[in-house]
Amino acid sequence: MDATSGLWPVAAGRLAAVLVLLPGAARHVERLRMPRASLVQALLVGAGAALGLVLYLLAAQRQLLAVAVVLASLYPALPVVLGLALLHEKVTLRQTTGLLGAAAATVLLTIG
Structure with a gap:
C-alpha cells in the first residue's frame, strides 16, 4: 500500500x-424510521468502523x-465484552470458546 495514497482507500x-x-434502504424508507437515539448510535458505529479502517490503513x-494484526485478532471478543x-448479558459456552480462541490467536500472533 502506497503511503502517498493518503486516506483515499478508506473514503x-x-x-x-x-x-x-442506499438502494435497499430507499425501498424500505417508511420502515426505517427510528428514534433519534438509535440514529445517533448507528452513526457512532459507522464512525467507529471508519476510524478502525483509518487506523489500519495508517498501520x-x-x-x-x-x-495491527494482533489488535485485530481481538475483534471477536469486543462485542462479547461490550455485551x-x-x-449485563451472561456468557454462553460458545462465547467462552470464542473468547478463548481469540486469546489463543493473540498469543500465537504475538510470539509468532
Missing part, C-alpha cells in the same frame, strides 16, 4: 458501501502490521 470504501446499501502505511459490560 472510496465508505462511498462504495453507501452506494451498495499498513507505516509498516506496523504486526501490531457483558453494557447489557
Whole structure:
C-alpha cells in the first residue's frame, strides 16, 4: 500500500458501501424510521468502523502490521465484552470458546 495514497482507500470504501446499501434502504424508507437515539448510535458505529479502517490503513502505511494484526485478532471478543459490560448479558459456552480462541490467536500472533 502506497503511503502517498493518503486516506483515499478508506473514503472510496465508505462511498462504495453507501452506494451498495442506499438502494435497499430507499425501498424500505417508511420502515426505517427510528428514534433519534438509535440514529445517533448507528452513526457512532459507522464512525467507529471508519476510524478502525483509518487506523489500519495508517498501520499498513507505516509498516506496523504486526501490531495491527494482533489488535485485530481481538475483534471477536469486543462485542462479547461490550455485551457483558453494557447489557449485563451472561456468557454462553460458545462465547467462552470464542473468547478463548481469540486469546489463543493473540498469543500465537504475538510470539509468532
